[in-house]
Each structure stands twice: as C-alpha cells, then as structure tokens.
Amino acid sequence: DTEVTQTPKHLVMGMTNKKSLKCEQHMGHRAMYWYKQKAKKPPELMFVYSYEKLSINESVPSRFSPECPNSSLLNLHLHALQPEDSALYLCASSRPFAGTEAFFGQGTRLTVV
Amino acid sequence: ELKVEQNPLFLSMQEGKNYTIYCNYSTTSDRLYWYRQDPGKSLESLFVLLSNGAVKQEGRLMASLDTKARLSTLHITAAVHDLSATYFCAVDSSGGSNYKLTFGKGTLLTVNP
Numbered sequence: 001d002t003e004v005t006q007t008p009k010h011l012v013m014g015m016t017n018k019k020s021l022k023c024e025q026h027m028g029h030r031a032m033y034w035y036k037q038k039a040k041k042p043p044e045l046m047f048v049y050s051y052e053k054l055s056i057n058e059s060v061p062s063r064f065s066p067e068c069p070n071s072s073l074l075n076l077h078l079h080a081l082q083p084e085d086s087a088l089y090l091c092a093s094s095r096p097f098a099g100t101e102a103f104f105g106q107g108t109r110l111t112v113v
Numbered sequence: 114e115l116k117v118e119q120n121p122l123f124l125s126m127q128e129g130k131n132y133t134i135y136c137n138y139s140t141t142s143d144r145l146y147w148y149r150q151d152p153g154k155s156l157e158s159l160f161v162l163l164s165n166g167a168v169k170q171e172g173r174l175m176a177s178l179d180t181k182a183r184l185s186t187l188h189i190t191a192a193v194h195d196l197s198a199t200y201f202c203a204v205d206s207s208g209g210s211n212y213k214l215t216f217g218k219g220t221l222l223t224v225n226p
Contacts, residue, residue, distance in 0.1 A: 031212070033212065041218070041219075042201055042203075042216035042217060042218055042219055043156065043201075043214075043216055044216075045212075045213060045214060045215075048212070048213070056207075056213060090155060090156065092156075092212075094212055099144050099161070099163045099205075100161075101146065101158045101161045102146075102158070102212050102214070103158065104148075104155045104156040104157075104158075105155060106154065106155045107154075107155050109153075
C-alpha cells in the first residue's frame, strides 16, 4: 500500500467557518508534510512532522493549525481563512531517512468564500 | 535562500521528438527529485537522484544529476501524447531526515500528434 489518503477532496468554506483537512497513510512513514499549491504554481511547504512532533513550520499564519495525533494521521485545522488561502492542499509522507521519496495524497481543493 | 530554476517553463513538442528539461539549483545538495503532475491531480514521483552522476531511466524518460554543476536534466525520448503533464524538479535542502523540498516552477509539457 503506497497510498496517502486525503479527505475531503473538495471543500468550500466561509471566512468565519472552522474546518479540518485530514490525511492518512499506512506505510509506516514517520515523517508527514503539508504543502499548499496555488493554481499554476509549484507546491510550497507549510509544515513537517517527524515522529509526531512538529519539526518545521514555514512561517505559516496561525489560522492554519496542524496536528499529528498518531503516526498514521495528520490534520490541518482551518479557522478564519481568507479568499487568498484558496488552493490545493497536499499531504505527503516519507520514511524518516534522508534521500527517500515522498508520496503525495490526491489533495484537498479548498475554496474560501 | 535556495533557488530552483527550471527551463523551459512551457514546452510544446510533436510526438516522436526528443527534448530535455533543465533544472538548476543554487545550493549544495545531492538529493533531487522529479515529479509529474496531471491537471487537477496530485504529484507522482518519477525519479529520486541521490548522488553525483546518478542516471535513472523509466520508459521514455531519463533523469540525470550533476551535483558539481548543480544541474539535473530530464530527457524525453520519442515523446507520446500520454507524457503531456507538468513536470517539477525539487531539491531537498533539509540536510536531515525530513524533506524540505523546494520545487522549481514546473515545465508544462504538451505533446501534439
């Protein structure tokens, strides 16, 4: 199983809503990532979790709150987002060793209205 | 700050032709990755290049890495329509056990009959 599963696939939310994106993998990977991708742009790293601990936060606004409840799950909690936060949010996972490949989920397409 | 530059950004080619996509990066790294992305889809890992002189081939695609020149190439041989997609190179600058991937802007490849 080389799958990273993200839910939901699509999400429309208002600027006052609170929602969560979920990511799950069962490959035994101990590193998990959130990336943001705007249309026609490359993915940009947001957060890295290593062994369930936050190891990298790329100066992401606090309206995005990551959580890693266990080694298989990664959440991204969203609150008070802005329309410019509309994007494809990609989760990825990898073994916690240098030089291994990351596997990406299908993404959640988020629209903030 | 690590910079990753791809060129060309747009490539329109005829079926059966050969072409090369170039990826230059600005910092010392021996971990470079190539990904493919179809419209509205996630990222598919194509190649993982981990040492100077690494060369990998899969079907009509071949990737190479020259860490001294800080250059990777993705060579397309006898293109077919199914290769139409956006191709990203990404450099891992973390130096540790997590990825801190910095992506190039991507090359939008269109293969015409």
